[in-house]
Amino acid sequence: MKVIILGGGVIGVTSAYYLAKAGHEVEVIERQQGVALETSFANAGEVSPGYASPWAGPGIPQKAIKWLMMRHPPLIVKPVPDYYMARWILQMLTNCTAGRYALNKARMVRIAEYSRDVLKDLRADTGIAYDERMQGTLQLFRTQKQLDGAAKDIKVLAEYGVPYEVLDRAGCIAAEPGLGQSTAPIAGGLRLPGDETGDCHIFTNRLAEMAAALGVVFRYGVTIKALQSEGGKVTGVETDTGVVRGDAYVLAMGSFTPHLSRKLGIDLPIYPVKGYSITAKITDANVAPVSTILDETYKIAVTRLGDRIRVGGMAELSGYSANLPPERRATLAHCVNELFPGAGDTETASYWTGLRPMTPDGTPVIGASKLSNLFINSGHGTLGWTMACGSARVIADIVSGRPAEIDVSDIGPSRYD
Known part of the structure; x- marks a missing residue:
């Protein structure tokens, strides 16, 4: 299956890597001239699930x-x-409120703890280095x-x-x-x-190199204008260089995610x-x-x-x-x-x-949308680096039609319907 990922930050690149590992043909569209040049560039460096x-x-x-x-x-x-x-x-x-805080923190710790475990496995499998401690x-x-x-x-x-x-x-x-x-x-x-701890920018660039070695195509300097849709599914990505088409689409554009999703009737409060x-x-x-x-x-x-x-x-x-x-x-x-x-x-x-x-509840939005081939991986707030690998594994499982290794039933976009 050909999967188009919109966004080349740490969330988009980790998603590309795990989707490629799952056997998919993957393309990443990024408006900058490289990966991790916006929110992922110089964050605080914490991988802090707790x-x-x-x-x-x-x-x-x-x-x-x-x-x-x-x-x-x-x-x-x-x-x-x-x-x-x-x-x-x-x-x-x-x-x-106390009740909402406890619920939201439990959701966040669940994905963050899983993500740290996935990062450990990735480090063991690839030897990736990024000024980690x-x-x-x-x-x-x-x-x-x-x-x-x-x-x-x-x-x-x-x-x-x-x-x-x-x-x-x-x-x-x-x-x-x-x-x-x-x-x-x-x-x-x-x-x-x-x-x-670790440098998110270094990590993302090195993982992008590994993803490219798996066949992932990175389209840099390409501005995304809109998602085309018909019959309850996305049919293409309209860009300043033409329309890009695939079988599935992952929206991982950080704060700019709602700019595209709202045009499709998916109103995400990011x-x-x-x-x-x-x-x-x-x-x-x-x-x-x-x-x-x-x-x-x-x-x-x-x-x-x-x-x-x-x-x-x-x-x-x-x-x-x-x-x-x-x-x-x-x-x-x-x-x-x-x-x-x-x-x-x-x-x-x-x-x-x-x-x-x-997001107003702090929890990221990870999962399938109401369009059959559009998936969301966004809204991680200050914890994109902490949650990146786990979120990517989850989205790769969902796109591939496999059950995720953790419960993600309450962190998808449907919670805002």
């Missing part, structure tokens, strides 16, 4: 007001005249209130058998010795020793939530992070990637804007310099932004 949590939860509306007032805010809202932004915010607010992730709490608030997440971790450690300040420093130089308040931390990162050269390895630290106060991750430090995070609702305000860079530099003073050269660090494709 921290797979929806942003919508109890108390979030009240916290959001405080975040908006901070000097270095983790949340920025710049309203634009966009019906879909307003709707997304309202839908997210409806998910800010397997030294866990530490969620850092600056206040006792934050530490106490982790109880609801710990409960879900325990239910799913995810290893974890609750640490005091000394335990945090033992796990990440560079924190010993920090003047930041540290009340404690939640460490997940099974989590990993909306861009902008994130930022800086990447700095390590200047003192002795005080640099060992793995990944999640600063709960600023919602920023600080990750060791080889001889670099990636600092990424924040959440900005501003439509599809890709501008790079200097104040966001200042927040990222402030966080890493406070936690790991002298570890990296933030003055010369590269600065990036990406549009994370978020």
Whole structure:
């Protein structure tokens, strides 16, 4: 079967690889001149299934007001005249209950844990290297209130058998010795020793090479205009270079997925939530992070990637804007310099932004659509790198007519019908 994949980020490329492994003829259409050049380019680098949590939860509306007032805010809202932004915010607010949080987190942990296992198998089978580290992730709490608030997440971790450690300040420093130089308040931390890190851009490019060796065709610099349909199925992809046809189609265009799906009567509530990162050269390895630290106060991750430090995070609702305000860079530099003073050269660090494709319930959209040969693999938010391999295996199974290895009955597009 010929499968056309729309989008060449980490989700599209992993989908292409596993579909090719399943024996299909695969083509990937990507508007950039290579893979992983947008949202997958410079993300925080975490492969953190245990921290797979929806942003919508109890108390979030009240916290959001405080975040908006901070000097270095983790949340920025710049309203634009966009019906879909307003709707997304309202839908997210409806998910800010204890019951919805528990349901959505359970869904997210299920796919994220599976994805990490699939990534491990891929690494063992191919030897793929991407500045990976397997030294866990530490969620850092600056206040006792934050530490106490982790109880609801710990409960879900325990239910799913995810290893974890609750640490005091000394335990945090033992796990990440560079924190010993920090003047930041540290009340404690939640460490997940099974989590990993790695450079998503490097990974995606190397996997694309492996996919090409399996026969996958990559069409770069091609703009997708629309999906053609007739008789309850997709009949082709209209592009600026002509119509591309296949037997099945996988929509993996991140925040731009709804632009195509809505024209087919599939209204997916995926909306861009902008994130930022800086990447700095390590200047003192002795005080640099060992793995990944999640600063709960600023919602920023600080990750060791080889001889670099990636600092990424924040959440900005501003439509599809890709501008790079200097104040966001200042927040990222402030966080890493406070936690790991002298570890990296933030003055010369590269600065990036990406549009994370978020659903209001936090769970990605993976599965068959109401059109018989159109499949969705999108809406992973901040967890595209964490969930990529598992999502791709699931979509390859579904396209191939095989049952997925995990329950995916509640994460498909039909949940929004």
